[in-house]
Amino acid sequence: MLAQVLVSSVTAGAVYALIALGFVLIQKGTGVVHFGYGDQVTFGGYLVLIGQVVIGLSFWPAVFFAVLLSALLGAIIYGAFMWPLRNASLLARIIASLALGTVLREFVRAYMGPNAWPFPFLLSQTAVSVAGVLVVPANLAIVVVSFAVLGLLFLLFEKTIYGKAILAACDNQIGASIVGVRVSTVFLAIWILASVLATIAGILVAPLLTLSPDMGLIGIKGFTAAILGGFNSLLGAVLGGITLGILEGLAGTYISSALKDMISYSILIAVILVRPQGLLGGLMIRKV
Amino acid sequence: MTNALLRVENVTVRFGGIVALDKFSLDVRSGSIQALIGPNGAGKSTMLNVITGLYAIDGGTVLFERKRIDGHAPHTISRLGIARTFQNTELFGEMSAVENVMVGLDRHYSYNLAIGMAHSPGYRRSEIAARGEAQDLLALVGLADDTAIAAAALPFGKQRRLEIARALATRPKLLLLDEPAAGLRAAEVESLNLILLNLRAEQGLTILVIDHVMALVMAVSDKISVLNFGRKIAEGEPDTVRRAPEVIRAYLGEKAAHALGA
Amino acid sequence: MIPRVAICIAAVATFFVTPHVLAEYHMFQICLIAATALVVLGLVVVTGLAGQISLAQSAFVGLGGYGSAILATSWGMPLWASIPLTAFLVSLAGFVLGQLTLRISGHYLALATMAFAAIVQLGLIHSDQITGGAAGMPVPPFRIFGLTLTTGSRLYYVILPITALLFLIVWNVMQSRFGRALSAIRQSETAAEAMGLDVLRYKAMAFAASGFFGAIGGGLLASLSTYLDPAQFGITQSVYFVAVAVVGGMSSPFGAIIGSAIFILLPDLLQSFQSYLGLVFALLLLGFIVLRPNGLASVGLSRYLGVASLRTAGGWW
Numbered sequence: 001m002l003a004q005v006l007v008s009s010v011t012a013g014a015v016y017a018l019i020a021l022g023f024v025l026i027q028k029g030t031g032v033v034h035f036g037y038g039d040q041v042t043f044g045g046y047l048v049l050i051g052q053v054v055i056g057l058s059f060w061p062a063v064f065f066a067v068l069l070s071a072l073l074g075a076i077i078y079g080a081f082m083w084p085l086r087n088a089s090l091l092a093r094i095i096a097s098l099a100l101g102t103v104l105r106e107f108v109r110a111y112m113g114p115n116a117w118p119f120p121f122l123l124s125q126t127a128v129s130v131a132g133v134l135v136v137p138a139n140l141a142i143v144v145v146s147f148a149v150l151g152l153l154f155l156l157f158e159k160t161i162y163g164k165a166i167l168a169a170c171d172n173q174i175g176a177s178i179v180g181v182r183v184s185t186v187f188l189a190i191w192i193l194a195s196v197l198a199t200i201a202g203i204l205v206a207p208l209l210t211l212s213p214d215m216g217l218i219g220i221k222g223f224t225a226a227i228l229g230g231f232n233s234l235l236g237a238v239l240g241g242i243t244l245g246i247l248e249g250l251a252g253t254y255i256s257s258a259l260k261d262m263i264s265y266s267i268l269i270a271v272i273l274v275r276p277q278g279l280l281g282g283l284m285i286r287k288v
Numbered sequence: 289m290t291n292a293l294l295r296v297e298n299v300t301v302r303f304g305g306i307v308a309l310d311k312f313s314l315d316v317r318s319g320s321i322q323a324l325i326g327p328n329g330a331g332k333s334t335m336l337n338v339i340t341g342l343y344a345i346d347g348g349t350v351l352f353e354r355k356r357i358d359g360h361a362p363h364t365i366s367r368l369g370i371a372r373t374f375q376n377t378e379l380f381g382e383m384s385a386v387e388n389v390m391v392g393l394d395r396h397y398s399y400n401l402a403i404g405m406a407h408s409p410g411y412r413r414s415e416i417a418a419r420g421e422a423q424d425l426l427a428l429v430g431l432a433d434d435t436a437i438a439a440a441a442l443p444f445g446k447q448r449r450l451e452i453a454r455a456l457a458t459r460p461k462l463l464l465l466d467e468p469a470a471g472l473r474a475a476e477v478e479s480l481n482l483i484l485l486n487l488r489a490e491q492g493l494t495i496l497v498i499d500h501v502m503a504l505v506m507a508v509s510d511k512i513s514v515l516n517f518g519r520k521i522a523e524g525e526p527d528t529v530r531r532a533p534e535v536i537r538a539y540l541g542e543k544a545a546h547a548l549g550a
Numbered sequence: 551m552i553p554r555v556a557i558c559i560a561a562v563a564t565f566f567v568t569p570h571v572l573a574e575y576h577m578f579q580i581c582l583i584a585a586t587a588l589v590v591l592g593l594v595v596v597t598g599l600a601g602q603i604s605l606a607q608s609a610f611v612g613l614g615g616y617g618s619a620i621l622a623t624s625w626g627m628p629l630w631a632s633i634p635l636t637a638f639l640v641s642l643a644g645f646v647l648g649q650l651t652l653r654i655s656g657h658y659l660a661l662a663t664m665a666f667a668a669i670v671q672l673g674l675i676h677s678d679q680i681t682g683g684a685a686g687m688p689v690p691p692f693r694i695f696g697l698t699l700t701t702g703s704r705l706y707y708v709i710l711p712i713t714a715l716l717f718l719i720v721w722n723v724m725q726s727r728f729g730r731a732l733s734a735i736r737q738s739e740t741a742a743e744a745m746g747l748d749v750l751r752y753k754a755m756a757f758a759a760s761g762f763f764g765a766i767g768g769g770l771l772a773s774l775s776t777y778l779d780p781a782q783f784g785i786t787q788s789v790y791f792v793a794v795a796v797v798g799g800m801s802s803p804f805g806a807i808i809g810s811a812i813f814i815l816l817p818d819l820l821q822s823f824q825s826y827l828g829l830v831f832a833l834l835l836l837g838f839i840v841l842r843p844n845g846l847a848s849v850g851l852s853r854y855l856g857v858a859s860l861r862t863a864g865g866w867w
Binding site for chain 1: 654785
């Protein structure tokens, strides 16, 4: 029984991990905490839907359409909002990212209606018994993709010159540009990458949660996962996601299923207060 | 020393693996102007932040008027009579110069929230008196004509002086100045010297200055303490310290010290 | 510069004449605007003045509405008493929430207040016995001096004076040393602390104030809508209130009124596009935050009314 709970939780955890990866990517890459990212995930799923329902494409062309448009969206978000606001106050930037998310959410609510849409699973939905535990292939795909994305991003940041350029640009914009890193290009690339990642996450997650305008509220869970992992660490994002999924699953089974969400939010507040650097992050001291 | 207003005893501060202050001790005599100098990164600002309660210490004690203040919150320490300025000016940029100073005075013209809500005569009287005293303080530092200008709009030199006026508004017994002369022109340093000497002469204010600008330090200090790598390497009257070999070595390096025959 | 006395007389005259001139529908809207403005006033204090991001406002509104209604239904307390009592209790909750600012600020504070809002909403949904759960609960009618006030035209006589009084109080406080202190804290906490201000206590008080005004607004909104639905008190609504504050102008109480007026009256202009309402609000927020972050209140109006001392509150950016 415990094993079953754990296996199911890992799926939920992988969902959180995927979203957390996007958060951390944007934060690590551009220094912005994007509160509207959860809504971008939803929007990605809806783009596929729009491709199918409105334009009449079949599934995979619609996916391609969605990926293309989300790349464009990423570019627009950066060019029209993030770059102009780069020197604005922290509050302005937080509210702007919230506003972006809200715009995306309200757009799909208005354009595609407030009700949930069914979304096709990429892999089989039927549970398969593995060593006495039920595993759903479609859910497994989410876990696999999370780790795959993590692996790719890790390689990007640690092993390639581009990755190092990104980290440099984020850490010290002036210094980076002096050594020839074009900061604006780097940031643009990050936003496009993160937006595409959001769409991929949306496609994987939508069948699980059913696609509705408010699906993006899962963003908070992604946040919690990212914070658990230290917010500055890609590996932490994945570990944080899995951890959150397991904690939630255990709480849901052994304490109360209805209070599952409340427990997650409480975990968020607790982590923020007790150990804001998460499990893997380090502390920073501000010089006066 | 019985008239040490401030006594720092064997204070150690560590940031992770770095020792910013290493059993550092300092006495500041009441009514004197003292300076703390040393190369960049020596630990001077750390010392200031320790005194004002921004940093916790890992050893030693800090005594003000013979009572321990280490471990207290910054606003409590401020209320005991210690005021400071900041290395990177931390002015209230959107507020006018006079409003900046009034924030420091408010403690001495306090009226309660109910009066603040109702704007009764007590409120009016307090506000007018506070504003008056704020304007006097601004005149003291030479900003009489800039009272209504937003702090962020003032030129750098005036911002530094506003910081001092604001610190004085809290009616401190001890004034800590963090690099007040940084970025000032020679003439501005001159007027700053006069202001500090005046404050000591007329109000008996005790001042501890951190700075690199020797034109200030040499001109106003009764005693100079030199800090390097978190340790005190010299202390004494300005002329003595200026010629001390350890000091020359710390600032200019071994070779220069040799060249100067130290 | 128009003398203050003339403005007061004009205001009072307008107050009494209006119900005879406008239809019930518009009276209801005026009440909605006033109650919403009170909620947003909370944000003006905690975010505009004290600089603390808060996405908890919808939780305070919900607690205010439900608290007042429950005290009225279960304990028979009349709304004119249960609303202020609830607001006081909610302000205590706000004070506790404000203690969070000891450890966190910026992004983490935004998240923590979001989580708070989510927890409160879930609490309201799952406490079926007390709150009626997801189905919501009805609000008893507002009774005072033996009169039952259910229409906008009648609740007007209670809501407007309360709103005016609370706004005046906030305005006065902003011009006092307390407003100065909060404004200073917003601009530099380090310097404020160094000048003897107990920054944590001030921030917690600002949160308490936001809780108080949110709850009063919530109680009044509940009386107007006569029904409480927990779906209306979530993070989305917190963002809505932030939008109203941004568009109207967060650094001034006037902004709360201007913003509320726009957001309440806008749906009328978009008659046939009701389903796009949310999108329009979101676009307004986005547009203003990028192009005009100080909101509308920073444009001319305030200067015309001779309130140059708004500078004590300072701009927000």
